[in-house]
Amino acid sequence: MTVRRSGEGQPERTLALLWRNHRKRAPDAGRATPGREARGAGRRPSLDVDEVVMAGIRLADEQGLVAASMGGVAKELRVGTMTLYTYVPSKEELLDLMVDQVLAERDLPGPGEPRPDDWREQIEIYSEQTRAMFQRHPWLAQVSTIRPPVGPGMLAGREYLLSAFLGLGLSPAETNTAALAITTYVDSAAGLEAESELIERATGQSNDSWWYERSDLWETYFDVERHPAMTAIWNANGYQSSTREAATESYRYGLDRLLDGIQAMAPETL
Template identity: 50%
Template sequence: MAVERSGGGHPERTMALLWRAHAEPAGTDRTPRGRKPRLSVDAIVRAAIAVADTEGLPAMSMSRVADELGSGTMSLYTYLPGKAELIDLMVDQVLLECALPGPDEPRTGDWRQQVELYAHRAREVHRRHPWLWQVSLVRPPLGPGVLAVHEYLLSALSGAGLSARQLVDAAGAVATFVDAAARREAESDQAEQVTGESHEAWWAARESYWDRFFDERAHPAMARVRREGGYERAATESNADLFAFGLASLLDGIERGVTRRR
């Protein structure tokens, strides 16, 4: 399946759109005189997110969003240049749903608990908007949603005693884990929905692999893990459990690294 890439639109126009609610002083009235416009950038972004949520990102096009709004396609281009910019706006908007405490807002727990708050809220955003895994964020939209998440992560990890360079690296490691784990989970859910076949049924249909094709001498580590039940997932073990284990292991590593350097 094709992956869309954020950061592909016109730089200046994209940033102006991302920061539209913050660009003018309070009380500034930029509403044109005459008839009130039927559409707005916010309405277009909301409609695009709704289409992607229900029909998938490939179905989200300027014409489909226009249909959702009951408008002509060309009307949308008076508000934003095109699909590339719209995808950036969509990604940044849903990241605001993390609703993380700002710099002047109270927080609870130590640095690990604060990072865990981000991780679990970001995972929920991915679950609400599974199309996110189809957008590459290697070049992220530099909007209020992305910056709020990054600011929160840096401030939370500051409690671990990291240097400025280490803060950036640790925040990148945590964000990479959360995004990758959440995207894998979303992709897994989609595979079951599209095929109508559970993962358990898929593996069961290929059980003969172990007897007919698996060579223990060529894969001794795999053989040992299989003999000791490492591939048998407990019925009570959920994706949330796996996510929590991976996150705790990563935070343990950050904590041990700080202690070792001290």
Template identity: 75%
Template sequence: MAERHSGGGPADRTLALLWRNHQPVTDAKPALGRRPTLDLNKVVDAGIGLADDKGLAAASMSGVAKALGVGTMTLYTYVPSKEELLDLMVDQVLAERDLPAPGVPRPSSWRDQITLYSDQTRAMFQRHPWLASISTIRPPIGPGMLAAREYLLSACAVLGLSPHQTNTAALAITTYVDSAAGLDAESEQLERSTGQTHDAWWHERWDLWETYFDVERHPTMTAIWNANGYGDGTREAADESYRFGLDRLLDGIELLKTRS
């Protein structure tokens, strides 16, 4: 289960913070007084930097305040709670993906468009492995989240499916890609936090195969092992498995087009 979850702050206040750079310009005069030493974007950047370097726990309100050289109470004047800071961090990271906006040139084929989403999402999780410890069941509904949603829906819309099928296809792709990318990030986090590689962890448990593993109770596992069906356990093998699953998912979605 994820350590933290997004979407925990008050709705009106959180939405205003998430969409702070998209509000219409007003004629309001600037407030008098000392010029602020910070802005909210710097606060969010500091939180992301701490989480990247030291893990999500380091991106506490006090930790971010210390990194910025201000008091914790000062930080609260920019972001009212840790829940809202988390939403801002997550949505800003989601917006890092270089996904073409409407009207911007994109890969010509449907599969290449999905591959772009896949590559950008996996790279995002690799840069920010702490994302794997955050549940986005209740997502930060900000520009980053909606931009990715619009991109995937528009990519699936070219298949000519019904609106419901288009939405379902986009959700299926999101579920597969984001879940797999999150597992990769979780794996990296575990190696980083424990200082032990996965190969070393399995090596310590090699006695399982010599002492406890019963080939008669696990005949299929044994047959695949004897045929070298498990591969070599390298990153390339893991990428091949991921790509196999994505291709089969896209094959299934394309079948809907031929049946409609």
């Protein structure tokens, strides 16, 4: 499965596009703005950046990330590829815009908006919304965000998690570390779930079916003496009946233990 990387575009150009609706001040007069087509006086635009981004997301959702190429999006919007470049200058910027748009779809409560009082319930909202986002857009599993698109959607997630921990009495560094730990765990697990979905779609075969085809491993090749721990768990009926159930249980277990650990470190909860 091919992996693409976010954050590969030209920085100034990418930031201008990501924050196009959140400018603190208007651009300097006469200065060219990324995503704006040079047009004659009175000529109305046929597209805008939002339409381009949503078309890319729609194609990626329906046909996979490879379909959301500049040519593919141009065809979807019934314009020439060169016309599309006047709105989004490259495939790198388009990818960042798509990723940040779906991050914003989580619609996490912002400053002053209603949210649960309990911090753990606030983290549950992040968990649920993030997993649902990956389920709606499984192509996200094909995008490495080690260098993320630093747009409104990405920053909204960071702000939400930090605010959830502010009342626990953790130091600023511990607060940031706790938020990063949640992001690492939840986003990684949600990405693996999405990757599993992509593989099942691509192959037409479920993970359980894939394992069943390899069931001869246990009868022919598995040595109980070399794998005593696995054997003990098997004999005690410790394995889930399906890979999906096992993934769900392990995710829940891991998140609960992570939250328990953060709570144990927080003076205000002791």
